[in-house]
Amino acid sequence: MATIEQGAEVTLGSAIKPPNKFRAQLRIIIRALTQNPFTLLGTLIVTLFLLMAIFGPLVAPYEFDAQPPDQKLKPPSAEHLFGTDNLSRDVFSRVVIGSRDIISLAGFGTLMAVTLGAILGLVVGYRGGWVDEVIMRLMDSILALPAGLLALMLVGAVGPSRESVLFVIIVVYIPIVARVVRSVVLDIKTKAFVEAAKMRGESNFYILSREILPSVLPALVVEASLRFSYAIFLVATLGFLGVGVQPPAPDWGLLVASARNYASSAPWMLFFPCAAIGLLVVGVNLMSDGLKSILQTSITGG
């Protein structure tokens, strides 16, 4: 990275440089994640869940769908850390393996939504005019529907599966991300360093990717982490309503749904998946709060 010298080949306007570059931004983000104890805690929780998802099959003591005879509804013990469910399956293994679905779906869905939303926001914000009007009104009309309702309608149209959950996350969150990015772009594009780049005769692509994007990045990171926590909820909600990932996949929402009627007779079936969803969302939120408090200043300062 050290060899990249942005300004070296540019003479005109080299005095007016975009204040933040990717490397600097990255440093800020890493600092943001580790500085505050709460943020650090959030980061640790998220990391833990990520590791659990990656190494799931190594962590889980049993097959998530193994149904041994006569192990029904056993309370937590050394043998079954989180107890067993009504089909004799090990709840701990199911929660561990379930993290793969929820994190990968929410994570990949968020990534796609943020990427596409960011591109859309950058383009319409920078271009302005009728393109901006048309696309943003379209986004507004999608935003007018509550996210949960929209998700249910979409999944009803495409049928329940992993792919449709992914599709739903992307469609639901693109407008939100696009709107945030656009609002930042509208501010940034009037700044002097953008004007300077224009005067240098840089291409639109260059200006968007090298001059504007770095300034949008902090807001984007905050938004992405926020979207990630909402996406976790969305995946779990769809699973709970039975329109998301299909059984026997141990999706956390599905686990909660099937444990609901056992709340008083086998509370461990309900508690652990709920706790997992709660912990992961809290972790992601702590992380995103920390990012926000530090990065927000660099946005307005940009």
Next chain:
Amino acid sequence: MPKRQGKSGLSRRNFLRMAGAGLGVTIAGVAPSNLFSGLATQSALAQAARSGVLRVGWTPPVSLDPALYNDAPDISLGISVYDYLLNINQKSQIVPSLAKMPTVSDDGKVYTFALEPNVKFHDGSAFGAEDVKFTFERLMDEKTGSPARSLYGNIDKIEAVDAATVKFTLKAASAVFLTSLTDYHACILKKGTADPAKEFNGTGPFKTTKDKVDVTDRATLTANENYWKPGLPKLEGLELVFVKDIAALVTALKGGQLDWVPRIPVELFGDLEKDDTLSTVNIPTNSFPNIRIRADQKPGNDPDVVKAIRLSIDRDGLNKAVIQGLGAPGQDTPIGPLYKDFYSTATPLPKRDVAAAKALLEKAGYKDGLALDFYAPQGEFNADDLAQALQAQLKEAGITLTLKLVQPSVYYDKGPNTWLESTFGLTNWASRPDPQSYLDLIYKTGADYNEAHYSNPDLDKLIDAARVEVDVKKRATIMADIQKILIESGPSFIPYFYPLLAAQSKKVSGIEVAPDPGLTSFANAAIAK
């Protein structure tokens, strides 16, 4: 059965409902004998004996017109406000109600009923033969749109001989005619009733009015002081409380806000059994999950594949895993142990044999295993758990199922991969008073609800013979042959029959729970103070 007739006839959703009559068990209870004082006159005694209001928990009713009854709560209101011509008792026997047992002509086509005298409707008018004629002609009228219409297609004419005698003439002799009169749609209405959903003018043990029935909240009923059965009802009043969520009903029962709740899910039942203030009851029914494979297309058109699946299933294991072993054992036919006269164990179901199943699959050309989609109505009577347990069992034999759980409203509609179309899937069927309807509707060639698209001329002949055979012993022989065919080569895998689970406050006595919970009568119910 012609398509048109089927459409206006018995709809599957009505048929499917976890209801129907058959054998039942009475909750043992001690009559509150201390309430009867020896000094009172007979009528004053009846007056004095009436006390207490029974609170019953139901999900909201679907229809208030008896001809259109669909769900058990509808029927529960019906059996409280109205009477039937005949009833089915807990031993699956047909017993008199408004009519005495009939005399039958030698050719089995003419049934003459003497009616109970001195019966009055709630509006004070007398009950008579014209009311019976009106009720059944209304059900048979296409304009009424009753699902029960197809049940009475065999009736040629109904005559009111005199005020207390009614005569039914049939087109052909039938083994199921009397059973059809006990159908829950056949509440006896007053002649000329324009809209039963608003009038509630019955002869039954309890009465109510339009403004006391709110399907979003409750129906409030009071005792019929002039009820024709002496001394009944024992209660002062009856309250049917309607709540959508069964878990909420169970909580209300535990909290003492309800006295009787039927149709309790298996997963909530274990907890209630431990509750000291409640008594629980498990009634066998003939309601079953029909796991069936299409017989007219790959791979179910290969008898070896069907046999391999039959050998891969541990029915007892499914019963234990999915419904805590509370169900009655199934043997791949819809004729369950509830039908004592017809249930046959002459043809034993082969024991589970995974190795043999694998060999059969290999012979059928599925050396590397068989992959199938499995469709089931999501969340309907443990279907999700059953699908997952079945998936685990078939996996051992090399049959890989991909589960497709579909919302019941979508699954029981028309379209690709719905219950009548899917290659491999599960359908829940309700308990019925006689097994004939399952055979006519599900297994006969070309039948409207032949979901497996199964066709077997030998079976068709037996089904037709069973329908008209009035002699129970001879009919049982035919039924045994039918079971042999279904066990050996049928398209169904029926692991168990669902139980009806109910719980009540220990203060309550005299509730005779019917396998169709809606047909549970509260006339004899009493509450201890």
